[in-house]
Amino acid sequence: MHLPMRSTIESVKQLVQNTADELDYKYHIESVVRHALHLADILHADKEVVELAAYLHDIGRQREKGDEHHHMLGERYAREILGEHHVSLEIINHVCSCIRRHRAFKEDLPQTLEEKIIANADAMSHFEMIPLFFYWGASRATYEEAQAWVKKKLERDWEEKLTLKEARELTLLQKEAAEKILG
Numbered sequence: 276m277h278l279p280m281r282s283t284i285e286s287v288k289q290l291v292q293n294t295a296d297e298l299d300y301k302y303h304i305e306s307v308v309r310h311a312l313h314l315a316d317i318l319h320a321d322k323e324v325v326e327l328a329a330y331l332h333d334i335g336r337q338r339e340k341g342d343e344h345h346h347m348l349g350e351r352y353a354r355e356i357l358g359e360h361h362v363s364l365e366i367i368n369h370v371c372s373c374i375r376r377h378r379a380f381k382e383d384l385p386q387t388l389e390e391k392i393i394a395n396a397d398a399m400s401h402f403e404m405i406p407l408f409f410y411w412g413a414s415r416a417t418y419e420e421a422q423a424w425v426k427k428k429l430e431r432d433w434e435e436k437l438t439l440k441e442a443r444e445l446t447l448l449q450k451e452a453a454e455k456i457l458g
């Protein structure tokens with residue numbers, strides 16, 4: 276039986292909120308969803324695909340510790356979760372490719388508008404969560420190492436993930452502020 280899409284999205288949101296670390300959910304997931312829906316609105320993308328993918332894009336690293344393959348793991352978990360909600364195969368496939376490509380690696384770049392929106396919204400959120408990056412990176416060996424890691428991450432976000440003109444414009448102030456703060 277197909278559930279109405281709104282109740283599926285609410286249920287997926289609840290599941291992610293219960294799975295993610297509280298700070299991750301509050302300062303990253305919620306802001307990715309907000310940016311992704313805003314971009315979907317101005318670019319006339321499929322909002323259901325975008326909202327589901329925004330909530331689920333980091334489920335791989337939330338269910339299993341470790342960042343390295345979380346886009347692939349996330350795709351697998353999302354397929355399972357959406358299947359349990361009886362979402363149509365067409366939507367499942369598109370949400371899953373958004374998740375698999377959200378890190379915008381050269382070998383598997385975002386192709387569809389919705390895939391690009393998720394990669395862009397993820398990067399937009401990173402520019403707003405610099406304190407959380409430092410908090411997470413507190414166990415790194417030195418302050419300088421944590422600083423270099425955050426700086427490099429944001430540089431890659433700006434160069435390789437923020438490919439949409441609209442997303443770059445919306446992030447320009449934060450990017451300039453980050454450069455002033457991080458040097």
Ligand SMILES: [Fe+2]
Pocket residue numbers: 332333345377378
């Ligand atoms: Fe991620």
Ligand SMILES: [Fe+2]
Pocket residue numbers: 303307332333397
């Ligand atoms: Fe993310």
